[in-house]
Amino acid sequence: MFNNCSIMVLLNDGNENPVQLLEVDKTTQEAICSSFSDSAVPLLLGKQIVPFDGSYKPNEDEGLSICNFHLPEVITDAVRNPLGLQTFEYDKESEPDIRAIFIGERSESDNTEVFTVAFQRFHKEQYLSTKKFSLFYDKDTFILENRWGIGITDTIDCVFTQTELRFSSYFYARQIFDLSEYYRSATDTEVQSFSGLDLLSIADKDQFQSLADTWIRRKIAAINDSGVLKNNTAAKIKKLAQSCGLEITVENKKLIIPTDKKKLKEILGFLDEEVYKGAFTEETYITNSKRKVQ
Numbered sequence: 001m002f003n004n005c006s007i008m009v010l011l012n013d014g015n016e017n018p019v020q021l022l023e024v025d026k027t028t029q030e031a032i033c034s035s036f037s038d039s040a041v042p043l044l045l046g047k048q049i050v051p052f053d054g055s056y057k058p059n060e061d062e063g064l065s066i067c068n069f070h071l072p073e074v075i076t077d078a079v080r081n082p083l084g085l086q087t088f089e090y091d092k093e094s095e096p097d098i099r100a101i102f103i104g105e106r107s108e109s110d111n112t113e114v115f116t117v118a119f120q121r122f123h124k125e126q127y128l129s130t131k132k133f134s135l136f137y138d139k140d141t142f143i144l145e146n147r148w149g150i151g152i153t154d155t156i157d158c159v160f161t162q163t164e165l166r167f168s169s170y171f172y173a174r175q176i177f178d179l180s181e182y183y184r185s186a187t188d189t190e191v192q193s194f195s196g197l198d199l200l201s202i203a204d205k206d207q208f209q210s211l212a213d214t215w216i217r218r219k220i221a222a223i224n225d226s227g228v229l230k231n232n233t234a235a236k237i238k239k240l241a242q243s244c245g246l247e248i249t250v251e252n253k254k255l256i257i258p259t260d261k262k263k264l265k266e267i268l269g270f271l272d273e274e275v276y277k278g279a280f281t282e283e284t285y286i287t288n289s290k291r292k293v294q
Helices: 026-046 073-080 188-195 205-211 214-226 234-243 261-271
Strands: 008-011 019-021 048-051 062-066 098-109 112-121 134-138 141-145 158-161 164-167 254-256 275-277 284-286
Touching: 019 073, 026 098, 026 112, 026 158, 026 164, 073 098, 073 112, 188 205, 188 214, 214 261, 234 254, 234 261, 261 275
Parallel strands: 048 062
Antiparallel strands: 008 019, 008 098, 062 164, 098 112, 112 158, 134 141, 158 164, 275 284
16 A cells, blocks of 8 residues: 555645645655555554544544545545646745645546545644754764754554545544534534523623633534433433532523533533443543444
């Protein structure tokens, strides 16, 4: 896999040529291709794959999968014809803007193109800047190298195969691709509607809106989809919360939503069934991910 593939860079949005060719010598090319190939094997063959829904954090031996993932055409075009790409060059007058390093291969099956592409997210620590002292060890001595360069690690963060994107960390994968369309997150309108529900009492709706980060928006979307606030009274929810060791205040048949962000997240987590009491210790726990037992 990935034999003699070209090394390419994906630049951040706004670049006229978002995919460019990274010119390397043959030895470097073979080393990077071999490293990326080895790193892709666990995601393709070794790990148990779990469908991605935005709510589950995989274990070490698990990976996440998005089926029917649309790989941007600029990437498939680049894999088809890497030699037609503009070569990536360092411009000391402007900051480099690399989002990811990737390699890929194309094949055909039943007259259909099949792409396999491995991606490594790129972060600023991988730039070898002339503004820093980059010291390289040679013959018992560290030697200063003042040329600009980049570092590429021996891991990948996601791999695309056929129509599926696989990854171990949503946090890392979303630094390469916009994955927002593949999970539910409440819009501003939904957050406003949620804050106005009859079952909830929110003293400062504007403040609630300002507290609504990505995690809170995902919880609001999940709570709305589950219907838990439509199918239960405030008294029942309070009783169930108490059984888990969580205190929720009810006044005038409404759940009092706190302004403290930590307590707010505890309540939203409970409403999305992410708070539970240990069967043996009877301690109250909050989990950061969940999925149904199959």
